[in-house]
Structures are given as structure tokens and as C-alpha cells.
Amino acid sequence: MTVLLYLIPAMLAMGALALVAFMWALKSGQFDDLDGAAERILMDDDDRPAQPVAYPSPVAPPAAAASPPASTSG
Amino acid sequence: MASTRSLELVVPGMHCAGCIGKVERGLKALPGVxxxxxxxxxxxVTVAWDGDGLDQGRVVDAVRQLGFEATPFQAGAARERQREELRELVRALAVAAFASMNIMLLAVAVWAGLAEDMDVATRTMFYWIQAIIAIPTVAYSGRPFYRSALRALRAKSLNMDVPISLAVILTPLVSVMEVIREEEHAYFDGAVMLLFFLLIGRVLERVVRTEAWGAAENLLSLQATEAQLMEADGRVRSVPAAELAAGMTVLVAAGARVPADGTVAEGSSDIDLSLVTGESVPETAGVGTHVYAGTLNLTGPLTVTVTARPEDSLLADLIRLMEAAEQNRSRYVQVADRLSRIYAPAVHILAAVTFTGWLLLGQGWHDALMAAVAVLIITCPCALGLAMPVVQVTAIGRLLKMGIVVKAADALERLSSVDTLVFDKTGTLTVGQPALANRADIPDAQLALAAALARASRHPLSRAVVVAAASLPLPAALADVREQPGFGLEGQLDGQTVRLGSADWTGAPDTPVDGPHLWLRLGDAAPLLFTFHDRLREDAREVFARLKASGREVILLSGDRSAVVAQAAAELGVDRWLAEVKPADKAGVIARLSAEGHRVLMVGDGLNDAPALKAAQGSMSPASAADIAQRAADVVFQGAKLRPVEVTLSMARAAHRRAIENFGLAIGYNVIAVPLAMLGHVTPLIAAIAMSSSSIIVVINALGLKWRRL
Structure with missing residues (x-):
């Protein structure tokens, strides 16, 4: 029965891992557009995950890759 | 560094991966996006951009140029709160799912072990592990229920969530005591499973409501009027109508809606008042005329000064009427609430009776408490918690696919018992577009001539003439066509003046004519009369016939003139109709019908219908309805047909029947299970089987709605 000492914690850890993964997916908006996710697989161009866009008040996103490097001040 | 701005757009035309790609690529090609x-x-679509190279108008235009309809979406604080509530419920559900899976694994091991002589030390260890998972889960996932229960208790009433909370909190506590005493049974699995099932119901309910609200908000955003604001320096820019204030000057192009109440400062035109009064004949507007928000400017461009004193505006009157109507409406109590008023006290009484009964029989308080908790857990409305939500989700989801948006949570239930239908005429029964009525009296040549003139105008009567003459060859020689807004059209044919328009314009005899009409005059010939009537929705007659065959009373209630309403009533075979009804009287008629014991469904689209929509037990609006009517209505339907009204009623009835069946099933299950629990025969295994099987039966019964013929 000593095997239970490993198996039960292992079971709980795996379950918890799945829970954390789900919470992360929920928070990063992966369940916000289920219809869109089903269609996007048909698009040819590589599609990066959605940037988390703030809904009511915009947050400054990382600078676009195409923009020229900003001049350093000071 | 330039600031970052973002914008949310409603783009109803997106249907596939191709559309998504097109819109996203098109927007990303804009500078700064x-x-x-x-x-x-x-x-x-959510767009964010850096820099000042773009503004709202340019982004919207970019999407429109891609071939999609687009309007800015105004996000409300209420919506943000709804999203957050849904996320909280989903998080609670995820935790409960994780916990019930793991606890069930351990619990099944104990059930199997009990038969196989699992030693007490192992069993106790398994129970402790269950407790470690269950107690935090109950503390976290149960919060939505505790909050609701507390609210009810503070209001000195009982709702379904009170016994739920009690069972969910008491069960783990009692179970811990059991484990300490090394007893045979612990009920951690029961408590967590109960939470899991109930949360499924709550999440489903919330998802379908959020979805329906989202669809309703999209429809409203598409209706929103943009105002062309004229600045002091003469520049014109586009602003949302909500930002207008008294004293501002706006331009209203022909074919645009008037964005705010005001007086005409310049120009003359015809104004279509049908959304405001139900009147189907346009009114002439000149300098000084007062125009109302939501009315349609038909023929000439107008400059309108927005007027002060919004409390005097028509809208303010209507809002007062709506508030009064809502207060007078007899409060409808949902079946679930009515049931829980009986159910919640009954559960508590049963548990108390069990507890005292066991004590009186000389058993220890421990056994008595165990039996009482078993009663709470077994009666806990697991199936009841799913009975309504699954029915609602299936019914509302199916209606949404057909373009029928059910906004109010309890709308279907209220609609299920409707026995009297009251319809507005203009824009609700009719498509809001006139058609030529006396085609037989007009020679082809004259009709072709009128159509050649009418081509130049956006006036609905002109358009009707063009439609009527669609198959005729139009005279090519017509020249110098011009439109005099508010009067009519004029052109030159072979040196003769042709005029199409009002009696004044054509010099026709000033005899009163019923309904909308035009006169055509060629040179000095006698003017020829064109009369028009508003076309009924194409399936109106069949729908009315079926509604009446189903034994429901149908009434027409219109702000339009008697002659027009009488004609429509005759065409539809309706005996009861009222014409020239003012908005306040519309709500009064509904209130009177309700007082007589009728359960009234109001279907209307105009500003003037809004108070009546609020006063009725249930209400529906077409998606073309005025903003305020759409907000007041429980259900908004899209499309040019009237059949959605019939479909919604039939779905409401079916859903109601399923809900009642489900309640019956849930209660039947309790009748069997409760005596067992009171006698103390309910082991965790029996509780688990009873809960899951009753829930599954209820869900399957509700899903039947998905395939039902309507």
C-alpha cells in the first residue's frame, strides 16, 4: 500500500496542473471566441495569439516590430 | 511618444475564416495599427493604434471599404461587470470540477474498500485527503451561492440558495467530525458534486444571457445615429448623437435620421414620423419646424439647431410614461421563484423534523445531525438547479440562431401564457415602405413618365412609383429634373412641364384624399392621382390566421389614421382595432386589457410604442425598431417576416412545458429519496447515484427542445 504515498500526490499534482492550465487559458482569453478559433485554423498566414487588448481603458502595448527604434533620451 | 487608442467595432457580416482574415489584414495595413x-x-473587432494618423471615422471607413457593414461599439460598464461575473462563475466551476473528480476517485476507492475490508487507517487517510480538497473548494466555489443566500436573508426571505448554502457548508463540517470519530461514512464527495452540478446550471444560464445581451447590443449599435456636427468655423465632423448638446448645429442629409430634437434653421424637406407617431404619411418641414430625434429626413438636406430643455422633449415624456407603465405592471413571479417559496421552507422544516425526530427517539445528537444533513443534501435542488437553466439555454440558443434575440431572462416564461396579442401597425405589421395602391387606374405611359421623374428622388412615395414601373420602358426625353423638397418633382418633356407631387405643386383640386398620395400633371392636362398604401409583411396574413386559429385574441393598436388602420385590419381579418392612439393611451389600453385578466403580448417598433411595450406582460420589437423600443422589448427579432413572433410563442410554450416536466421529475425524485434520508438510509454512494441520475434525466429532457419542430 506504500505505493499510494506516491500515487495520490502524483494524482493530485496532475489534476492541479490541469486546473492551473485551464485558469491560465481562461485568463488569456482563449475561451472568448470559440467560433473564431474553429475558423482560424483555415487561415494560411501564421497567426499569433491575440494580444490581450484592454477593453475599457487602453494599456500601452509593446512597440510594434516595424516601428523604428525610439531615440534614447538623456 | 504618441498615445495608444483602441476601438471596438460591430461587424455583423463576418461569417468565416476568409472574412476574419480580410478584416484583420485590412486593418493592420492602416498606419499605426x-x-x-x-x-x-x-x-x-478590436483595433488598437498608435499615433494621430488615425481616428474613429477612418477606422470605420476602412472596414466599410472592405465590404463589411461596421459601427463603433459603445461598451457599457454593465457589460464589463457581466463579463467579470461570468469569469468568476467559470473559475468556481473549474475548481469544483477538479475537486469533484479527485474526491470521487478517492471516494470510489473507499466504497470499493468498504466491501473488501479496507482497514480503518487507510480509510481515514483517504477521508482526510478528501477533506483537504473539499474544504477549500467549498469555501471558494460556493461563494456565488453564499452571496445570494445572504442577500435573501438580509431581505428577510428565503431563496433556493439558502438550503444549498446550508447543505454545502454543513456537510463537510459534519463529515470532518465523522472522520475524527472514525465513522464509516463521510460526505465530502456529495458536497462537492452538488456544487459542481449547480455551478454547471449557473454558468450555462449566464453564458446564454451574456450571448443574448451581446447580440442585442450589436443590434442597437447598428441603429445608433451619427450626427454631422457643424463647428463654429464651419467645419463639419461626425460625432455620436449622445454627445450633442443644446445650441449645437447639425446637418441632416436627405435619407439620414435626425440625431436629436431640434428646430429647423435652414432648408425644407419631408420628415418620416413613423417611428415616432406611427403615422405613415411624411410631414413637411421648413424653417422653424420642430423635428424629433429618430425621425427620418426624406427629401432635402436640413440644418437643425439642437434645442435645450431635454426634460420637455418627446423622449422625456415617453420615459416618464414608461416608468409609470413599469410600476403599474403586475409583477410576474417566475415559476422557479414560486416553487422556491414553497420548497426552501419545506426543506428546512423536513431537516428540522428529522433532527428532532431522531433526538426524540432517543438517538444521540450526532446521529440526528447526520440524518438531518442527509436530508438537506438529498433534497438539495441539484436537478432543480439544472431544470430551468438547461431548458433556457436550449430554447434561447435555438432562437438566437434564427435571429430572435431573447433579452430578458424570464421572457420566455412570461410569453408562454400569452393569450392576447396587440400589434402596432406601421413598421411592425408593415414593412414601413409604401406601395402603389391604384395601379389599375393609371395608364402605362403615365406611370412610366412618373417613374422617370421619381427616379431622381429618395422620397418613399417616389421609390414606390419606380418599383411599380419596374417592367415599363421609361421615356428618355425627360430633361431638367429637379426636386423641390416638401413639394415634389419637376421636369421638361418635349417642351411641356411635368410635375409630380402634392396637390399644391400640381394645381390639383384640393379634395381630401385618404392615405399617402401623389399627383402627376403633364402640361395643362388634368392631374392624375396616385394613391399608396403601406405594404404588409409578406407572411403577415398567414401568421395572423394561425395565431387566431390557436385561440389567441389579436388586436391592432396604431397611431395612424383610422382609414389606413381599418384597411390593414380588413386585409388581416382582424375585428378589433384602434386607430389614432396616443402613446399614453397605448399603455392605457394594455393596462386595461391586463386588468381584465388578459395576458398581453405587445409587438411594436416606434418610440410611441415603448410605454406599451413596458406595460405588457411580454413584448417584442423588430430589429428595425427605434432604439428606445428595442431597449424596452423583451425580445428583438430580425428579418422582414412576422413569423418570428409565432416561433417565439411556440418555443416559449414548449420551453415552459419542459421546465414544468423537469420540476415534476425533480420533485418525484425527492418524494422517493427524502424518506430514505429521513430514516438515515442514505449512504454517500446512494446520494451520489441519486444526484447524478436525476440531473442527467433532467438535462436529457431539456435537450429535447433542440430537435422539436416549431
Whole structure:
């Protein structure tokens, strides 16, 4: 029965891992557009995950890759 | 560094991967755009951009140029709160799912072990592990229920959540005591499973409501009017109508809606008042005429000064009427609430009776408490918690697919018992577009001539003439066509003046004519009369016939003139109709019908219908309805047909029947299970089987709605 000492914690850890993964997916908006996710697989161009866009008040996103490097001040 | 701005657009035309790609690529090609993300479920696109190279108008134009209809979406604080509530419920559900899976694994091991002589030390260890998972889960996932129960208790009433909370909190506590005493049974699995099932119901309910609200908000955003504001320096820019204030000057192009109440400062035109009064004949507007928000400017461009004193505006009157109507409406109590008023006290009484009964029989308080908790857990409305939500989700989801948006949570239930239908005429029964009525009296040549003139105008009567003459060859020699807004059209044919328009304009005899009409005059010939009537929705007659065959009373209630309403009533075979009804009287008629014991469904689209929509037990609006009517209505339907009214009623009835069946099933299950629990025969295994099987039966019964013929 000593095997239970490993198996039960292992079971709980795996379950918890799945829970954390789900919470992360929920928070990063992966369940916000289920219809869109089903269609996007048909698009040819590589599609990066959605940037988390703030809904009511915009947050400054990382600078676009195409923009020229900003001049350093000071 | 330039600031970052973002915008949410409603783009109802997106349907596939191709559309998403097109919109996103098109928007990303704009200067400064950092993110463009389409959401196919909500039909909205979020755009964020850096710098001043773009503004709202340019982004919207860019999407329109791609061939999609687009309007800015105004996000409300209420919506943000709804999203957050849904996320909290989903998080609670995820935790409960994780916990019930793991606890069930351990519990099954104990059940199997009990038969196989599992030693007490192992069993106790298994129970402790269950407790470690269950107690935090109950503390976290149960919060939505505790909050609701507390609210009810503070209001000195009982709702379904009170016994739920009690069972969910008491069960783990009692179980811990059991484990300490090394007893045979512990009920951690029961408590967590109960939470899991109940949360499924709550999440489903919330998802379908959020979805329906989103769809309703999209429809409203598409209706929103943009105002062309004229600045002091003469520049014109486009602003949302909500930002207008008294004293501002706006331009209203022909074919645009008037964005705010005001007086005409310049220009003359015809104004279509049908959304405001139900009147189907346009009114002439000149300098000084007062125009109302929501009315349609038909023929000439107008400059309108927005007037002060919004409390005097028509809208303010209507809002007062709506508030009064809502207060007078007899409060409808949902079946679930009515049931829980009996159910919640009954559960508590049963548990108390069990507890005292066991004590009186000389058993220890421990056994008595165990039996009482078993009663709470077994009666806990697991199936009841799912009975309504699953029915609602199936019914509302199916209606949404057909373009029928059910906004109010309890709308279907209220609609299920409707026995009297009251319809507004203009825009609700009719498509709001006139058609030529006396085609037989007009020679082809004259009709072709009128159509050649009418081509130049956006006036609905002109358009009707053009439609009527669609198959005729039009005279090519017509020259110098011009439109005199408010009067009519004029052109030259072979040196003769042709005029199409009002009696004044054509010099026709000033005899009163019923309904909308035009006169055509060629040179000095006698003017020829064209009369028009508003076309009924194409399936109106069949729908009315079927509604009446189903034994429901149908009444027409219109702000339009008697002659027009009488004609429509005759065409539809309706005996009861009222014409020239003012908005306040419309709500009064509904109130009187309700007082007589009728359960009234009001279907209307105009500003003037809004108070009546609020006063009725249930209400529906077409998606073309005025903003305020759409907000007042429980159900908004899209499309040019009237059949959605019939479909919604039939779905409401079916859903109600299923809900009642489900309640019956849930109660039947309790009748069997409760005596067992009171006698103390309910082991955790029996509780688990009873809960899951009753829930599954209820869900299957509700899903039947998905395939039902309507």
C-alpha cells in the first residue's frame, strides 16, 4: 500500500496542473471566441495569439516590430 | 511618444475564416495599427493604434471599404461587470470540477474498500485527503451561492440558495467530525458534486444571457445615429448623437435620421414620423419646424439647431410614461421563484423534523445531525438547479440562431401564457415602405413618365412609383429634373412641364384624399392621382390566421389614421382595432386589457410604442425598431417576416412545458429519496447515484427542445 504515498500526490499534482492550465487559458482569453478559433485554423498566414487588448481603458502595448527604434533620451 | 487608442467595432457580416482574415489584414495595413483582432462569436473587432494618423471615422471607413457593414461599439460598464461575473462563475466551476473528480476517485476507492475490508487507517487517510480538497473548494466555489443566500436573508426571505448554502457548508463540517470519530461514512464527495452540478446550471444560464445581451447590443449599435456636427468655423465632423448638446448645429442629409430634437434653421424637406407617431404619411418641414430625434429626413438636406430643455422633449415624456407603465405592471413571479417559496421552507422544516425526530427517539445528537444533513443534501435542488437553466439555454440558443434575440431572462416564461396579442401597425405589421395602391387606374405611359421623374428622388412615395414601373420602358426625353423638397418633382418633356407631387405643386383640386398620395400633371392636362398604401409583411396574413386559429385574441393598436388602420385590419381579418392612439393611451389600453385578466403580448417598433411595450406582460420589437423600443422589448427579432413572433410563442410554450416536466421529475425524485434520508438510509454512494441520475434525466429532457419542430 506504500505505493499510494506516491500515487495520490502524483494524482493530485496532475489534476492541479490541469486546473492551473485551464485558469491560465481562461485568463488569456482563449475561451472568448470559440467560433473564431474553429475558423482560424483555415487561415494560411501564421497567426499569433491575440494580444490581450484592454477593453475599457487602453494599456500601452509593446512597440510594434516595424516601428523604428525610439531615440534614447538623456 | 504618441498615445495608444483602441476601438471596438460591430461587424455583423463576418461569417468565416476568409472574412476574419480580410478584416484583420485590412486593418493592420492602416498606419499605426498595432492590433486588429476579430471575434467571430460576438461579431466584433478590436483595433488598437498608435499615433494621430488615425481616428474613429477612418477606422470605420476602412472596414466599410472592405465590404463589411461596421459601427463603433459603445461598451457599457454593465457589460464589463457581466463579463467579470461570468469569469468568476467559470473559475468556481473549474475548481469544483477538479475537486469533484479527485474526491470521487478517492471516494470510489473507499466504497470499493468498504466491501473488501479496507482497514480503518487507510480509510481515514483517504477521508482526510478528501477533506483537504473539499474544504477549500467549498469555501471558494460556493461563494456565488453564499452571496445570494445572504442577500435573501438580509431581505428577510428565503431563496433556493439558502438550503444549498446550508447543505454545502454543513456537510463537510459534519463529515470532518465523522472522520475524527472514525465513522464509516463521510460526505465530502456529495458536497462537492452538488456544487459542481449547480455551478454547471449557473454558468450555462449566464453564458446564454451574456450571448443574448451581446447580440442585442450589436443590434442597437447598428441603429445608433451619427450626427454631422457643424463647428463654429464651419467645419463639419461626425460625432455620436449622445454627445450633442443644446445650441449645437447639425446637418441632416436627405435619407439620414435626425440625431436629436431640434428646430429647423435652414432648408425644407419631408420628415418620416413613423417611428415616432406611427403615422405613415411624411410631414413637411421648413424653417422653424420642430423635428424629433429618430425621425427620418426624406427629401432635402436640413440644418437643425439642437434645442435645450431635454426634460420637455418627446423622449422625456415617453420615459416618464414608461416608468409609470413599469410600476403599474403586475409583477410576474417566475415559476422557479414560486416553487422556491414553497420548497426552501419545506426543506428546512423536513431537516428540522428529522433532527428532532431522531433526538426524540432517543438517538444521540450526532446521529440526528447526520440524518438531518442527509436530508438537506438529498433534497438539495441539484436537478432543480439544472431544470430551468438547461431548458433556457436550449430554447434561447435555438432562437438566437434564427435571429430572435431573447433579452430578458424570464421572457420566455412570461410569453408562454400569452393569450392576447396587440400589434402596432406601421413598421411592425408593415414593412414601413409604401406601395402603389391604384395601379389599375393609371395608364402605362403615365406611370412610366412618373417613374422617370421619381427616379431622381429618395422620397418613399417616389421609390414606390419606380418599383411599380419596374417592367415599363421609361421615356428618355425627360430633361431638367429637379426636386423641390416638401413639394415634389419637376421636369421638361418635349417642351411641356411635368410635375409630380402634392396637390399644391400640381394645381390639383384640393379634395381630401385618404392615405399617402401623389399627383402627376403633364402640361395643362388634368392631374392624375396616385394613391399608396403601406405594404404588409409578406407572411403577415398567414401568421395572423394561425395565431387566431390557436385561440389567441389579436388586436391592432396604431397611431395612424383610422382609414389606413381599418384597411390593414380588413386585409388581416382582424375585428378589433384602434386607430389614432396616443402613446399614453397605448399603455392605457394594455393596462386595461391586463386588468381584465388578459395576458398581453405587445409587438411594436416606434418610440410611441415603448410605454406599451413596458406595460405588457411580454413584448417584442423588430430589429428595425427605434432604439428606445428595442431597449424596452423583451425580445428583438430580425428579418422582414412576422413569423418570428409565432416561433417565439411556440418555443416559449414548449420551453415552459419542459421546465414544468423537469420540476415534476425533480420533485418525484425527492418524494422517493427524502424518506430514505429521513430514516438515515442514505449512504454517500446512494446520494451520489441519486444526484447524478436525476440531473442527467433532467438535462436529457431539456435537450429535447433542440430537435422539436416549431
Amino acid at each position: 498595432t492590433t486588429a483582432r476579430a471575434n467571430l462569436s460576438t461579431k466584433r
